[in-house]
Amino acid sequence: MAGNPDFDLFRPSEEHDMLREAVRALAADKIAPFAAEVDDESRFPQESLDALVAADLHAIHVPEEYGGQGGDALAACIVIEEVARACASSSLIPAVNKLGSMPLLVGGSDEVKAAYLPALARGEAMFSYALSEPEAGSDAGGMRTTAVRDGDEWVLNGAKRWITNAGVSKFYTVMAVTDPDKRTRGGITAFVVEDGDEGFSYGALEKKLGIKGSPTRELYFDDVRIPDSRRVGDVGAGFAVAMATLDHTRITIGAQAVGIAQGALDFATAYAKERKQFGKAIAEFQGLQFMLADMAIKLEAARQLVYVAAAKSERGDADLTFFGAAAKCFASDVAMEVTTDAVQVLGGYGYVKDYPVERMMRDAKITQIYEGTNQVQRIVAARQLLAKY
Numbered sequence: 187m188a189g190n191p192d193f194d195l196f197r198p199s200e201e202h203d204m205l206r207e208a209v210r211a212l213a214a215d216k217i218a219p220f221a222a223e224v225d226d227e228s229r230f231p232q233e234s235l236d237a238l239v240a241a242d243l244h245a246i247h248v249p250e251e252y253g254g255q256g257g258d259a260l261a262a263c264i265v266i267e268e269v270a271r272a273c274a275s276s277s278l279i280p281a282v283n284k285l286g287s288m289p290l291l292v293g294g295s296d297e298v299k300a301a302y303l304p305a306l307a308r309g310e311a312m313f314s315y316a317l318s319e320p321e322a323g324s325d326a327g328g329m330r331t332t333a334v335r336d337g338d339e340w341v342l343n344g345a346k347r348w349i350t351n352a353g354v355s356k357f358y359t360v361m362a363v364t365d366p367d368k369r370t371r372g373g374i375t376a377f378v379v380e381d382g383d384e385g386f387s388y389g390a391l392e393k394k395l396g397i398k399g400s401p402t403r404e405l406y407f408d409d410v411r412i413p414d415s416r417r418v419g420d421v422g423a424g425f426a427v428a429m430a431t432l433d434h435t436r437i438t439i440g441a442q443a444v445g446i447a448q449g450a451l452d453f454a455t456a457y458a459k460e461r462k463q464f465g466k467a468i469a470e471f472q473g474l475q476f477m478l479a480d481m482a483i484k485l486e487a488a489r490q491l492v493y494v495a496a497a498k499s500e501r502g503d504a505d506l507t508f509f510g511a512a513a514k515c516f517a518s519d520v521a522m523e524v525t526t527d528a529v530q531v532l533g534g535y536g537y538v539k540d541y542p543v544e545r546m547m548r549d550a551k552i553t554q555i556y557e558g559t560n561q562v563q564r565i566v567a568a569r570q571l572l573a574k575y
């Protein structure tokens with residue numbers, strides 16, 4: 187079928203390839219040198235934020251009409267993947283900027299988009315996404331945070347848990363119950379809460395297994411008054427907006443997983459060619475060659491699924507929900523396997539902090555948990571499958 191233009195759909199464009207080269211160079215130069223230190227000290231990777239903002243790569247998805255680059259879903263994935271290859275914590279800067287602002291893009295009015303997206307595009311403000319609560323994780327619809335209307339304002343009370351980049355972000359898209367009788371069927375509404383709003387505060391930093399450079403905190407709302415102009419979408423549309431957001435952004439977690447796994451595979455392969463036992467490089471042993479081959483095969487399958495899902499996100503295809511869940515689930519399971527195998531390839535040296543693969547293994551774990559655990563992704567995928575027959 188030579189000459190069939192449809193075959194072009196199966197490879198990224200030249201622009202995407204150039205973007206990858208640029209992000210890879212920036213990550214090698216400005217992000218990778220701090221990755222171990224950021225993990226060790228559990229500190230926010232300010233160097234990465236500065237470098238990403240300077241290169242306009244911190245929120246590439248923001249449409250041009252709001253001052254952004256208008257990068258497509260694949261471009262966002264490439265940025266996140268290449269940053270994650272060097273430092274998973276840093277990749278949560280572009281990933282969560284997209285996650286936090288996606289509800290505005292999916293369901294927000296022109297006014298709310300014009301109010302918040304330009305500052306994000308300029309790199310003056312980061313965005314976070316606040317759905318989960320202490321008692322409402324997989325069952326996000328069981329949330330207890332409330333928003334009660336008072337004239338032209340809303341009054342928020344409650345708490346959110348596990349909020350990525352909390353305390354660093356300036357803007358927070360918060361889902362709250364506005365009609366307890368309806369809940370997920372029209373009783374939840376989304377709002378933007380700003381850092382510094384009266385009655386809005388943060389909990390202590392969580393002490394985590396991985397992505398230690400990405401701050402995770404609780405959010406507290408104590409009679410936080412916000413104007414109705416900060417509502418994202420219609421009253422009661424918040425849960426649908428939150429779920430539609432995840433259809434798009436789970437793909438970026440897939441991209442993060444692919445990046446982490448690629449970093450581990452690159453390191454393990456180079457190491458295997460250097461390390462000598464029994465008088466030869468360990469890469470010459472077929473036992474290790476097969477392991478490296480399996481890692482590469484699974485990783486490439488994950489990457490292709492993520493990219494196809496990104497194309498579906500861009501086009502808004504009807505099967506996006508399935509592909510978003512599938513890409514996130516498959517790529518994160520692969521990342522966990524590949525990073526664990528990378529530790530194995532290095533033997534005892536893989537188990538210590540002198541080499542980066544133990545960090546990558548710890549970082550990979552979260553991709554199986556957030557934006558819905560992989561059990562939840564399988565529930566989503568099964569629902570889509572069963573609905574077809």
Ligand SMILES: Cc1cc2nc3c(=O)[nH]c(=O)nc-3n(C[C@H](O)[C@H](O)[C@H](O)COP(=O)(O)OP(=O)(O)OC[C@H]3O[C@@H](n4cnc5c(N)ncnc54)[C@H](O)[C@@H]3O)c2cc1C
Nearest residue numbers: 315316317318323324348349350402555556557558559561
């Ligand atoms: C570091 C980190 C960052 C995060 N960032 C954010 C963020 O920025 N914004 C945000 O809103 N949330 C965030 N989260 C929350 C995350 O999405 C939740 O932790 C996740 O959805 C799981 O909820 P849970 O922790 O309450 O686990 P639970 O829901 O209590 O689940 C516990 C276990 O039960 C399983 N389970 C639950 N229900 C079912 C079922 N029906 N069938 C089969 N198995 C089931 C789960 O898969 C899991 O294995 C973050 C979490 C972490 C740890």
